Amino acid sequence: MVSQTESSLNALFDGETDSPPIAPLGTRVGAPSLRWGAPTARERGPIVATHGNRGHRNVIGTHAGGYSVYRALAIAAGSLPRGHRPDLTDTAPSDRIGPHPQWCDPAKIVSLDPWGHLVGEAFPDYLALGHDIRPTIAVTRAHIDMPEIRGAIAAGRIRADGDIVSADGNVRVMKAAIDPVWYLPGVAARFGVTEKALRRDLHEQTGGMYPDLVKREDLKVFLPPIGGMTIYVFGNPGKLGDGKTPLACRVHDECNGSDVFGSDICTCRPYLAHGIEICIEMAQQGGTGVVVYNRKEGRALGEVTKFLVYNARKRQAEGDRPETYFKRTECVAGVQDMRFQELMPDVLHWLGVTRIDRFASMSDMKHDALVRQGIEIGERVAIPDGMIPADARVEIEAKLAAGYYGGNGRAPAEAVGRKLDE
Numbered sequence: 001m002v003s004q005t006e007s008s009l010n011a012l013f014d015g016e017t018d019s020p021p022i023a024p025l026g027t028r029v030g031a032p033s034l035r036w037g038a039p040t041a042r043e044r045g046p047i048v049a050t051h052g053n054r055g056h057r058n059v060i061g062t063h064a065g066g067y068s069v070y071r072a073l074a075i076a077a078g079s080l081p082r083g084h085r086p087d088l089t090d091t092a093p094s095d096r097i098g099p100h101p102q103w104c105d106p107a108k109i110v111s112l113d114p115w116g117h118l119v120g121e122a123f124p125d126y127l128a129l130g131h132d133i134r135p136t137i138a139v140t141r142a143h144i145d146m147p148e149i150r151g152a153i154a155a156g157r158i159r160a161d162g163d164i165v166s167a168d169g170n171v172r173v174m175k176a177a178i179d180p181v182w183y184l185p186g187v188a189a190r191f192g193v194t195e196k197a198l199r200r201d202l203h204e205q206t207g208g209m210y211p212d213l214v215k216r217e218d219l220k221v222f223l224p225p226i227g228g229m230t231i232y233v234f235g236n237p238g239k240l241g242d243g244k245t246p247l248a249c250r251v252h253d254e255c256n257g258s259d260v261f262g263s264d265i266c267t268c269r270p271y272l273a274h275g276i277e278i279c280i281e282m283a284q285q286g287g288t289g290v291v292v293y294n295r296k297e298g299r300a301l302g303e304v305t306k307f308l309v310y311n312a313r314k315r316q317a318e319g320d321r322p323e324t325y326f327k328r329t330e331c332v333a334g335v336q337d338m339r340f341q342e343l344m345p346d347v348l349h350w351l352g353v354t355r356i357d358r359f360a361s362m363s364d365m366k367h368d369a370l371v372r373q374g375i376e377i378g379e380r381v382a383i384p385d386g387m388i389p390a391d392a393r394v395e396i397e398a399k400l401a402a403g404y405y406g407g408n409g410r411a412p413a414e415a416v417g418r419k420l421d422e
């Protein structure tokens with residue numbers, strides 16, 4: 001006896017749809033067409049990535065990035081109904097973002113859906129026809145509280161103004177979570193490869209998880225199973241992209257060990273805290289600040305690789321030194337870095353940003369990627385020396401010697417990190 005679930009799964013594997021088209025609505029049961037970079041949301045068309053009605057799908061992949069696997073587990077475990085549709089009552093953005101002219105340039109934004117937070121207002125007719133259109137961006141507000149910011153207040157570098165910074169040291173922000181939505185021809189162009197080659201490698205390296213990458217060349221949009229990003233905005237978000245309000249910005253790539261746990265082998269959390277301080281300072285001067293937090297753990301190599309590299313660095317006979325810092329990563333991972341900043345500027349295009357007045361970063365990769373995308377950068381702000389933990393001197397000296405901003409290509413200064421058991 002085959003259960004109903006098994007029979008519907010068998011139908012799926014046999015190439016049939018797992019649910020019939022929404023027949024009563026009649027007129028538009030097919031997948032909405034997509035024209036990336038079109039002048040309006042209506043002409044662009046909605047992203048439909050759910051499995052509720054497979055006939056409506058117009059993309060490869062599904063919502064929630066890597067978390068889609070947990071959704072599958074929840075359905076398999078019987079705790080989530082297969083056909084659940086979210087009730088989006090009162091989930092609309094807390095603040096208005098866009099539309100900005102960059103949204104209608106198919107070359108400027110290729111890795112997120114600029115209309116992803118506005119699905120309710122952008123596609124009412126499709127929603128009325130029963131299409132399951134889900135937000136890929138959520139915009140909300142928060143208060144953040146960090147010991148470093150309290151320290152900056154105590155040191156007199158930031159003041160509690162009762163607006164951006166409260167008397168008890170909380171900082172008011174707008175934040176947005178953004179899931180990746182890749183327009184494959186645009187992503188391929190950013191990396192200077194053919195769309196076909198990109199599709200083939202995505203297909204292979206995900207273990208054939210998405211056959212449509214190679215079978216359905218008519219589907220141009222892919223929701224990849226990776227983490228997205230979060231942005232934190234300081235000051236009035238309504239001023240973003242107005243072309244006149246000065247902007248401070250930190251683009252930060254995730255490092256859980258340092259960012260959350262304060263691990264001292266790298267400068268990640270100090271740089272994040274410094275970037276937030278620069279953003280608050282700019283907001284208090286009437287500007288705005290944006291921190292972009294990309295889920296690209298350990299230079300997008302992941303924590304397992306990162307920790308293997310830590311061991312390799314610390315066990316070298318000559319000690320953990322700047323001269324071999326990048327080499328040890330390359331030995332384990334095959335590359336020094338997989339973050340590839342090519343797609344990073346998209347989020348700033350989404351915010352309408354054309355100029356960053358104070359850029360809190362020493363990375364030439366980030367700087368050059370922004371400039372290549374037509375975003376002007378005024379001042380580059382290096383991390384103050386006093387904020388660098390002793391064990392992280394190896395990293396910072398290696399980066400300076402490799403030509404990061406602030407180093408002027410100088411030879412690495414003498415620095416030896418702790419041994420593994422110290």
Ligand SMILES: [Zn+2]
Pocket residue numbers: 255258259266267268269
């Ligand atoms: Zn780190």
